[in-house]
Amino acid sequence: MGRRFRMGNYRFHTPDGVSDMLPEECRTKRELEQKLRTLFSLSGYQEIETPGIEFFDVFASGDFVSQENLYKLCDQEGRILSLRYDGTVPAARLAATLFKDTPPPLRLSYVENMYRFRESGGGRQREFCQAGIELLGLSSTQADAEVIALAISSALEIGVTDLQISIGQSEFFKGLMEEWNIPAEDAGEISRHIDQKDTVALEKAADRYGLSSAAKETLLLIPALFGTYDTLEIFDNRVENPRSKEALRNVREILDILDDYGYTKYVTVDLGMLRSLDYYTGMIFKGFTYEVGFPIISGGRYDRVVSVFGRDLAAVGFSLSLNLCMTALRRQDKEFAQVPIDTVIGYSDKPGMRRLALSMAKDLRSEGLITLVDCEGMNEEDLRLFAESRDIEQMVFLDDEDCGCEEEDEK
Amino acid sequence: MITIALSKGRLADQALDLLEAAGYDCSAAREKSRRLILEDEKAGLRFIMAKPADVPTYVEYGAADIGVVGKDTLLEEGRQLYEVIDLGFGACQMCVCGPASLKGKLDQIPNKRVASKYPNITRSYFEGTKRESVEIIKLHGSVELAPLIGLAEVIVDIVESGRTLRENGLDVLEVIADISARVIVNRVSMKMKAQTIMPMLDALRAELARQKQKEGPAE
Numbered sequence: 023m024g025r026r027f028r029m030g031n032y033r034f035h036t037p038d039g040v041s042d043m044l045p046e047e048c049r050t051k052r053e054l055e056q057k058l059r060t061l062f063s064l065s066g067y068q069e070i071e072t073p074g075i076e077f078f079d080v081f082a083s084g085d086f087v088s089q090e091n092l093y094k095l096c097d098q099e100g101r102i103l104s105l106r107y108d109g110t111v112p113a114a115r116l117a118a119t120l121f122k123d124t125p126p127p128l129r130l131s132y133v134e135n136m137y138r139f140r141e142s143g144g145g146r147q148r149e150f151c152q153a154g155i156e157l158l159g160l161s162s163t164q165a166d167a168e169v170i171a172l173a174i175s176s177a178l179e180i181g182v183t184d185l186q187i188s189i190g191q192s193e194f195f196k197g198l199m200e201e202w203n204i205p206a207e208d209a210g211e212i213s214r215h216i217d218q219k220d221t222v223a224l225e226k227a228a229d230r231y232g233l234s235s236a237a238k239e240t241l242l243l244i245p246a247l248f249g250t251y252d253t254l255e256i257f258d259n260r261v262e263n264p265r266s267k268e269a270l271r272n273v274r275e276i277l278d279i280l281d282d283y284g285y286t287k288y289v290t291v292d293l294g295m296l297r298s299l300d301y302y303t304g305m306i307f308k309g310f311t312y313e314v315g316f317p318i319i320s321g322g323r324y325d326r327v328v329s330v331f332g333r334d335l336a337a338v339g340f341s342l343s344l345n346l347c348m349t350a351l352r353r354q355d356k357e358f359a360q361v362p363i364d365t366v367i368g369y370s371d372k373p374g375m376r377r378l379a380l381s382m383a384k385d386l387r388s389e390g391l392i393t394l395v396d397c398e399g400m401n402e403e404d405l406r407l408f409a410e411s412r413d414i415e416q417m418v419f420l421d422d423e424d425c426g427c428e429e430e431d432e433k
Numbered sequence: 434m435i436t437i438a439l440s441k442g443r444l445a446d447q448a449l450d451l452l453e454a455a456g457y458d459c460s461a462a463r464e465k466s467r468r469l470i471l472e473d474e475k476a477g478l479r480f481i482m483a484k485p486a487d488v489p490t491y492v493e494y495g496a497a498d499i500g501v502v503g504k505d506t507l508l509e510e511g512r513q514l515y516e517v518i519d520l521g522f523g524a525c526q527m528c529v530c531g532p533a534s535l536k537g538k539l540d541q542i543p544n545k546r547v548a549s550k551y552p553n554i555t556r557s558y559f560e561g562t563k564r565e566s567v568e569i570i571k572l573h574g575s576v577e578l579a580p581l582i583g584l585a586e587v588i589v590d591i592v593e594s595g596r597t598l599r600e601n602g603l604d605v606l607e608v609i610a611d612i613s614a615r616v617i618v619n620r621v622s623m624k625m626k627a628q629t630i631m632p633m634l635d636a637l638r639a640e641l642a643r644q645k646q647k648e649g650p651a652e
Contacts, residue, residue: 186624219515219618248627290624310621315495317621 039148045361047348051151054180054344055133058153061179065172067131067155072112074135078102081111084330086301093137105137109341110327113156118331126159126335133344146316147345154321154341158328161336163272166305166323167279173319173340174285177309181356182318182347186310187288188248190295191273192302192322194257197265198240204231212241213296219245236260245294250277253291272305301327307340313353318346363412364391368405369420379420434477435622435629438497440485440506444614447522448501455640457633477629489514489617498622498630504612505591509551515623517634518616521641525612526605527554531580531587533604540565542586548572548579549589558589558609577601 036042043051059069078094081087081104093105106112109132117128133153140148155172157165170187177185195216199209208231215223221242228238240260247253254270254277261267273291280289295306302322309319321340328335367383369375379395386393394414396405402419409417439445439462449459461473462480472479483491486509488502493512500514503523507516529539529547539545540563548570549555559567570585577597579585591612592598592605616637623630 184625188624219517219623221517222519222615248624292624310624312621312625313495315493315619315621 037148041147049361051344051348054348055151055153057179058176058342058344059131059133061172061175062131062153062155065129065155065175067129067157067172069131069133070113070116071132071134072106072109072116074106074137075103076106076112076115078104080104080115081107084111084327086111086298086324086327091139093139106134107138108136109134109152109154110156110324110337110339113158113339114328114335114337115331117156117158117328117335117337118333122333127165128158128335129155130158131155150346151344152341153344154339156337156339158337159335160338161323161325163275164279165336165338166272167276167283169321169338169340170276170289170305170307171280171283171285173307173309173321173342174280174283174288176342177311177319177347180344180347181351182311184311184354185288186290187319188290188292188295188308188310189273189276190291190293190306191269191304192296192299192306193272193304194261194266194269194293195244195296195299197263197267197269198261200265201261201263202231202233202237210299213299216241216245216294217296219294221245248290248292248294250286250289250291253293257293269304276305304338309342311347311350311354314346314350316343316346318343318350362392363394363414365416365418366394366396366405366409366412366414367418367420368396368400368402370401370422371399372421375420379418382418382420434474434479435499435626435633436479436481436497438481438483438488438491438500438502440488440500440502441482442485444485444501444503444523445482447614448520451520451637451640454644455633455636457636486510492617492619495619495621498619498626499633500617501614502617504610504615505551505554507615507617508554508557508610511553513620515618515620516615517618518637518641520614520616520637521645523612523614525591525593527551527589527609527612528592528605529558529587529589529607529609530577530592530598530603531606532602535587536604536606539587539606544568545587546570546585547587547589548576548585550574550576551589554609555589562609577603 062069078092081092082089087107092107095103097103113130113132121128131154133151135149136152137149153176155169157169170189174185174187195213204212212227215227224241228241233241243256247256251274254274258267258270277289280286295308301324303325304323306322308317310317319340319342323338325336327337365386367379369379383393383395400408405417405419439448449462453459457478458473458476461471461478464471469482470479481491481497485502485506488500489507489510489512491497492500493514501520505527508527544566546568547555547559550572552569552571555569559565570579572579576588576590579588580603581601587606589609595605598604616634618630
């Protein structure tokens with residue numbers, strides 16, 4: 023089967039789906055993280071940190087995550103543990119336990135690494151950083167819109183300006199299935215066909231259930247139409263049941279509110295977006311940009327998640343994949359900033375020179391200048407060559423207490 | 434620029450015929466050469482020639498926006514894609530096959546061994562649809578051999594005319610799915626390049642409808 027490595031031969035390698043981050047990229051990532059943290063915090067979302075390792079039951083009990091996707095370990099008592107899969111489930115656990123006496127709404131945010139056992143490729147990693155928010159305890163459309171707006175702001179904030187947000191509504195589909203008397207297990211299959219825009223399979227399904235020709239037409243329109251108010255209106259004229267009508271009203275109002283944010287141009291409606299129907303209980307949205315084949319943002323309303331932990335609390339939120347965004351930015355030629363060193367200081371072996379160099383470095387750093395102090399005992403000429411080779415703006419060589427403060431400018 | 438991934442071979446030629454009939458200039462892709470990327474800047478099209486099983490991968494990752502590939506490959510690869518048009522050509526069926534004596538008695542054999550080039554389709558059919566555990570033996574070709582020499586009780590494979598089966602004393606026991614060539618689209622491209630991709634899909638659908646009408650009610 024696979025190539026056989028002797029023990030120890032993996033020591034130069036990293037496992038599949040994880041990667042090292044070199045200085046430029048790392049610095050960019052920290053900057054982006056910081057921008058998002060600031061944005062979240064200014065919007066009233068308090069950051070939390072949950073453990074990287076949880077009990078397996080935390081992620082597995084809601085039936086939202088399939089166990090094949092979880093990294094699993096064992097503790098000393100033989101209990102199964104799992105690496106953090108997403109930010110929502112741990113936040114839901116917190117909301118139902120440590121925050122159980124805190125009156126809603128709760129606004130929480132996180133910027134953390136997630137671990138997914140099977141995900142890999144195309145910019146998707148098994149370990150990747152997600153920034154996200156959870157708005158818990160509000161079931162209003164305004165809350166839905168606030169979350170989508172914050173998702174859009176997040177993408178714009180980190181420079182992803184070619185942004186397309188698609189909004190769907192799981193209740194629209196569920197209402198239709200009720201209206202047409204299609205049992206839940208079959209509805210699951212139909213939703214998958216819609217989600218894949220597989221009209222061939224949809225037509226067959228429609229015939230199998232003996233749908234009227236009008237109903238069949240409606241079913242086939244779901245994966246075909248995306249627009250804004252026009253799409254909503256077409257469907258509004260085609261459905262009867264209150265559940266679907268309410269879903270359409272919800273999306274219409276979200277569009278109205280997003281218009282007040284000035285975000286209309288980023289948004290389209292796609293009612294055929296029907297992934298994870300067991301998880302979502304209302305609006306669903308995804309964010310796309312050029313040059314990465316996967317959505318960079320994923321969010322929606324999932325009111326059942328907190329109740330798994332014993333507290334009845336509405337929930338809506340989103341997460342943004344920082345790694346995918348960085349891949350997109352790089353491929354869209356939005357260059358990452360270099361890491362410039364401002365000053366390098368060298369000193370001779372005359373008494374007091376080192377002390378002077380160290381205190382000068384301290385002063386420069388306190389002004390925000392990136393400052394190196396030589397540790398190799400370089401003479402003035404070597405230091406100059408070093409500064410040139412590293413593109414360091416300014417070099418200072420301290421040789422004499424009197425002239426110590428005279429700076430020699432490279433240019 | 435739209436990148437189209439084609440399955441090398443007959444499927445690619447049929448797909449190009451259709452695209453041309455629908456009004457797209459595919460001369461770049463017609464070049465008889467060993468080049469794997471064929472680009473026509475003027476038409477805004479780039480073709481990549483890939484092994485069929487790799488086409489869904491290129492499209493899922495967004496390396497190609499659109500792909501043309503058999504439904505068998507899609508079922509086996511299980512990728513997250515939009516599967517938008519059934520092109521109709523390359524039609525066949527994915528079937529469970531074995532000795533004709535097993536007809537109707539398939540469920541009586543516990544823990545049967547199933548040989549196939551399509552282990553994922555096999556697993557999802559037996560474990561998912563039929564709720565039954567089987568031992569899957571992955572083979573790379575001439576799967577019909579397996580039941581003949583006792584490697585497996587039955588096989589899962591595509592059946593076109595059924596001639597190979599019959600010549601080897603085998604028969605179709607159960608049909609898993611209808612197979613034909615499909616147009617697939619990357620989920621992001623569908624949104625980000627909708628202005629180019631939607632008209633192309635519409636043109637292909639219109640051309641298919643025209644051809645179907647011309648063929649008349651034969652089908």
